[in-house]
Amino acid sequence: MNKYCRRRSTCRLCGGGRLTAVLSLEPTPPANAFVTLSEAATEQERFPLDVFFCEDCAHVQLLDVVDPRVLFENYVYVSGTSPVFVKHFEDYAEQVLKRFQAAGGGLVVDIGSNDGTLLGVFQRAGWRVLGVDPARQIARAATQSGIETIDEFFTPDLGRAIRDDRGPADIVTANNVFAHIDDLAGVAEGIRELLADDGIFVFEVSYLADVFEKTLFDTIYHEHLAYHSVKPLRGFFARHGMEMIEALRVDSHGGSLRGFVQRKGGHRRIGASVTEMAAREERLGLDRAETFHAFAARVEALKIEFSGLLRRLKTEGRSIAGYGAPAKATTLMYHFGIDRELIDFIVDDSPLKQGLLTPGLHIPVLATGAISERGPDVLVILAWNFAASIIARHAAFRDAGGRFLTPLPEVEMV
Numbered sequence: 001m002n003k004y005c006r007r008r009s010t011c012r013l014c015g016g017g018r019l020t021a022v023l024s025l026e027p028t029p030p031a032n033a034f035v036t037l038s039e040a041a042t043e044q045e046r047f048p049l050d051v052f053f054c055e056d057c058a059h060v061q062l063l064d065v066v067d068p069r070v071l072f073e074n075y076v077y078v079s080g081t082s083p084v085f086v087k088h089f090e091d092y093a094e095q096v097l098k099r100f101q102a103a104g105g106g107l108v109v110d111i112g113s114n115d116g117t118l119l120g121v122f123q124r125a126g127w128r129v130l131g132v133d134p135a136r137q138i139a140r141a142a143t144q145s146g147i148e149t150i151d152e153f154f155t156p157d158l159g160r161a162i163r164d165d166r167g168p169a170d171i172v173t174a175n176n177v178f179a180h181i182d183d184l185a186g187v188a189e190g191i192r193e194l195l196a197d198d199g200i201f202v203f204e205v206s207y208l209a210d211v212f213e214k215t216l217f218d219t220i221y222h223e224h225l226a227y228h229s230v231k232p233l234r235g236f237f238a239r240h241g242m243e244m245i246e247a248l249r250v251d252s253h254g255g256s257l258r259g260f261v262q263r264k265g266g267h268r269r270i271g272a273s274v275t276e277m278a279a280r281e282e283r284l285g286l287d288r289a290e291t292f293h294a295f296a297a298r299v300e301a302l303k304i305e306f307s308g309l310l311r312r313l314k315t316e317g318r319s320i321a322g323y324g325a326p327a328k329a330t331t332l333m334y335h336f337g338i339d340r341e342l343i344d345f346i347v348d349d350s351p352l353k354q355g356l357l358t359p360g361l362h363i364p365v366l367a368t369g370a371i372s373e374r375g376p377d378v379l380v381i382l383a384w385n386f387a388a389s390i391i392a393r394h395a396a397f398r399d400a401g402g403r404f405l406t407p408l409p410e411v412e413m414v
């Protein structure tokens, strides 16, 4: 295809070749590829965004893999900066330790450890900790702050090397990692190598059932290669000498799956949650391609409704701006056709994005002060999962006659 993107021909989880295309979204540049004003003249390359369903194991996935160096080059997301995430990881660590009555003193390895927020919680509870994260600057900063972090991609070789150096790990964690990695088989092999015989692997990943039930199609972008559910994962771990022993739904990132895994033959019993979640997925039809064709039809209907409304507002002479420039807004804007013709600018609370242009469409991102300075008639809430708090914080905009428009989960004027 081209040097930054290749299409795999087999399922990422089972290796099968019977893959059915179920949803075709507009090609986009990488969802986080914001550019500076001086780069505005350069057109950004777009990559296919097609979703496939595996007829053998029911895994839902992208097959077009954009080079991770292109996707994560300038990765700025640092988890510890948000108090919500710190609290999330404290609860997470507490649940792991309680549920598995882990005593402390052993080794915890976090894959995709970011700034080490989660490991910090384990460290304070008396564990030895080690982070693995290929984002070099973040890894270095974590090491300097006392959470030793290896700046490499996690592979079977690295799993073995860590075990040789420091002994087997009692706990391995990976949060929001299983959706990002193409070679999941390699990661699973590495985890099995690294885990102690009675060790436990805990992961958290966006849950396909939430994507499906809430029509979260904008979480589909190139960084998210896989849309996980319990049934395909259970088979995947079994093929790699492990077994899933618990599965829970948690609230993070619009709805996630938290899974607990042990080496095959480990001493823990397999909890009812795994079977219950898999049965519920079957009732939802997540194991059938037709279900996702219906999902695609829903996305199409929303697109027609939303872009029709936006064009009508524009014809009536209203000025329109956006609120929030999260990664997922790239998918939403491209697929719903929200471009510079329709939207003048976007405001975002993060200083890191202010002053930049959105990926590909090059819509300026400004500080929230631009709302009162420029006085748009309508604000499209692109970060729609935060709609309630955004609307509450900007009562002055509404009092002055402004209106909010949400694109998802339903098209709604406020």
Ligand SMILES: [Zn+2]
Residues within 6 Å of the ligand: 011, 012, 013, 014, 015, 016, 054, 055, 056, 057, 058, 059
């Ligand atoms: Zn498969």
